[in-house]
Amino acid sequence: MSGALGFDLPAWSAARLSAVEAALDRWVPAHAPAGVGEAMRYAVLDGGKRLRALLVFAAAEAVGATDGAAALRAACAVELIHGYSLVHDDMPCMDNDVLRRGKPTVHVRFGEAMALLAGDAMQALAFELLTPGPDEDRVAPPTQAALCAQLARAAGYAGMAGGQAIDLASVGLALDENQLRTMHRLKTGALLQASVRMGAACGACGGPALAALSDYGAAIGLAFQVVDDILDVTADSATLGKTAGKDALNDKPTYVSLMGLEAARAHARELQDDALAALANSGLADTVALAALARMVVERSN
Amino acid sequence: MSGALGFDLPAWSAARLSAVEAALDRWVPAHAPAGVGEAMRYAVLDGGKRLRALLVFAAAEAVGATDGAAALRAACAVELIHGYSLVHDDMPCMDNDVLRRGKPTVHVRFGEAMALLAGDAMQALAFELLTPGPDEDRVAPPTQAALCAQLARAAGYAGMAGGQAIDLASVGLALDENQLRTMHRLKTGALLQASVRMGAACGACGGPALAALSDYGAAIGLAFQVVDDILDVTADSATLGKTAGKDALNDKPTYVSLMGLEAARAHARELQDDALAALANSGLADTVALAALARMVVERSN
Numbered sequence: 057m058s059g060a061l062g063f064d065l066p067a068w069s070a071a072r073l074s075a076v077e078a079a080l081d082r083w084v085p086a087h088a089p090a091g092v093g094e095a096m097r098y099a100v101l102d103g104g105k106r107l108r109a110l111l112v113f114a115a116a117e118a119v120g121a122t123d124g125a126a127a128l129r130a131a132c133a134v135e136l137i138h139g140y141s142l143v144h145d146d147m148p149c150m151d152n153d154v155l156r157r158g159k160p161t162v163h164v165r166f167g168e169a170m171a172l173l174a175g176d177a178m179q180a181l182a183f184e185l186l187t188p189g190p191d192e193d194r195v196a197p198p199t200q201a202a203l204c205a206q207l208a209r210a211a212g213y214a215g216m217a218g219g220q221a222i223d224l225a226s227v228g229l230a231l232d233e234n235q236l237r238t239m240h241r242l243k244t245g246a247l248l249q250a251s252v253r254m255g256a257a258c259g260a261c262g263g264p265a266l267a268a269l270s271d272y273g274a275a276i277g278l279a280f281q282v283v284d285d286i287l288d289v290t291a292d293s294a295t296l297g298k299t300a301g302k303d304a305l306n307d308k309p310t311y312v313s314l315m316g317l318e319a320a321r322a323h324a325r326e327l328q329d330d331a332l333a334a335l336a337n338s339g340l341a342d343t344v345a346l347a348a349l350a351r352m353v354v355e356r357s358n
Numbered sequence: 359m360s361g362a363l364g365f366d367l368p369a370w371s372a373a374r375l376s377a378v379e380a381a382l383d384r385w386v387p388a389h390a391p392a393g394v395g396e397a398m399r400y401a402v403l404d405g406g407k408r409l410r411a412l413l414v415f416a417a418a419e420a421v422g423a424t425d426g427a428a429a430l431r432a433a434c435a436v437e438l439i440h441g442y443s444l445v446h447d448d449m450p451c452m453d454n455d456v457l458r459r460g461k462p463t464v465h466v467r468f469g470e471a472m473a474l475l476a477g478d479a480m481q482a483l484a485f486e487l488l489t490p491g492p493d494e495d496r497v498a499p500p501t502q503a504a505l506c507a508q509l510a511r512a513a514g515y516a517g518m519a520g521g522q523a524i525d526l527a528s529v530g531l532a533l534d535e536n537q538l539r540t541m542h543r544l545k546t547g548a549l550l551q552a553s554v555r556m557g558a559a560c561g562a563c564g565g566p567a568l569a570a571l572s573d574y575g576a577a578i579g580l581a582f583q584v585v586d587d588i589l590d591v592t593a594d595s596a597t598l599g600k601t602a603g604k605d606a607l608n609d610k611p612t613y614v615s616l617m618g619l620e621a622a623r624a625h626a627r628e629l630q631d632d633a634l635a636a637l638a639n640s641g642l643a644d645t646v647a648l649a650a651l652a653r654m655v656v657e658r659s660n
Contacts, residue, residue: 177515180513181510186510197500197503209482211478
């Protein structure tokens with residue numbers, strides 16, 4: 057990890073994010089029927105920190121991936137899955153939230169039915185981007201299959217959707233730390249970890265290195281949620297770009313409600329250390345971007 | 359198409375459907391977190407005519423596919439996509455229907471939030487089934503990629519989800535036949551056609567044969583919808599297993615409202631002829647099952 061001190065994360069991120077924004081602008085179709093494209097674009101363009109996309113690029117670079125088309129498509133695909141999950145999660149039958157990334161949520165802007173459909177179409181588009189046709193980018197078919205395999209498992213019942221179901225069932229319950237960890241490992245951790253593993257799938261990555269990257273992904277996935285819980289009580293809505301304080305309002309179990317603010321902060325730092333240790337054990341030469349992202353996850357203010 | 363007269367569609371179907379039901383029972387997880395598996399199983403097991411699954415098998419057999427694992431996985435995947443679309447389509451913000459396949463709809467049985475999540479997880483599971491890991495069935499990675507590519511496009515904005523958006527936007531409007539055809543080509547036709555093309559992708563299928571199978575799929579996809587519109591006015595809810603007469607109730611444009619009952623029936627027969635002509639032009643030796651399915655689509659009573 058030599059060079060980490062001199063690594064310029066904002067500059068590194070900006071270059072990759074401009075590619076992601078341009079690609080999403082190109083691939084999320086304005087012309088899709090009856091306004092569904094407009095709703096999809098509203099949901100996914102110009103949105104968020106793009107942590108998942110950055111993890112794809114950082115992991116791809118760590119394993120020396122040379123196939124830039126695959127990494128760009130994987131980065132857009134994980135952002136589409138993340139974006140659709142927010143659209144559905146904000147709907148009245150779920151969290152019933154009206155503010156997201158500082159804008160009215162999709163169902164507020166376009167109606168519930170369109171939010172439902174746009175989310176559904178975003179999930180399908182993620183897999184479409186991972187499987188370009190012969191007249192599109194060249195991505196080797198085994199890489200396409202590996203990327204779809206990772207994404208499907210992270211998005212589905214054993215990942216994000218399963219975690220959402222636990223979240224739904226746990227409102228008002230007193231979860232212990234194990235139960236809380238299981239929920240978050242699925243709800244947010246699975247897709248963050250998959251972003252790392254999908255980046256690795258864009259290059260050649262041996263078993264031990266992949267296992268280390270998976271450990272890294274698991275640690276930052278959990279750290280991300282711990283910090284989210286901290287920010288929900290310490291930040292205001294304007295800084296977050298979403299409604300602050302809603303966990304307590306919704307009587308949802310969080311790391312802060314479980315262990316208190318200071319212990320939650322200490323836990324986030326431990327997880328950051330775990331992530332950095334996994335990178336040190338990976339045997340990979342260039343993990344500066346992954347290391348910088350781990351720090352960013354824990355030290356972020358929104 | 360020699361042997362068509364002696365072809366026993368019920369027996370042919372029964373053998374394949376028992377494999378599909380057993381596979382779905384194995385792959386749609388009872389153990390998934392917090393009840394989402396139960397809702398997924400409720401939505402997709404023991405359900406419907408399985409026309410899409412049968413089209414996968416019939417097309418796979420027409421092209422001499424020897425990889426049975428791929429066809430079975432593709433058959434389950436298209437049923438999962440179809441099933442999830444029904445779950446979401448029945449929700450209060452969409453069609454608000456309470457009866458499906460003779461049972462309460464998923465949101466009536468499990469609540470809206472769980473219906474939303476179960477549908478989302480079913481879409482992800484479809485792509486998971488198409489990309490088995492090395493410890494699961496052996497399906498060649500290029501076949502996996504081809505199947506994901508077809509399914510993603512058929513399910514997304516340029517297929518099913520786009521068609522739903524048009525449907526949503528067209529309530530109360532007087533569509534002409536072109537507009538109605540576009541809506542149905544996307545809403546139901548794309549997945550039916552993809553079922554045929556995915557079956558073909560399980561074997562070796564040259565360009566002209568694939569084009570003929572695509573024409574077949576387009577014709578029966580449209581025929582299916584025309585017949586659906588006819589049955590909505592001529593059958594009762596008990597026979598259909600869903601609420602009859604709801605198109606008129608919802609002021610939705612249909613082939614019957616556009617062209618009248620007799621002309622709609624004639625149009626369905628024309629489309630059946632188109633489908634059979636495409637098979638005759640395909641150059642494929644064994645299309646008896648596809649031909650029998652085309653007849654079943656037009657002559658069905660539910």
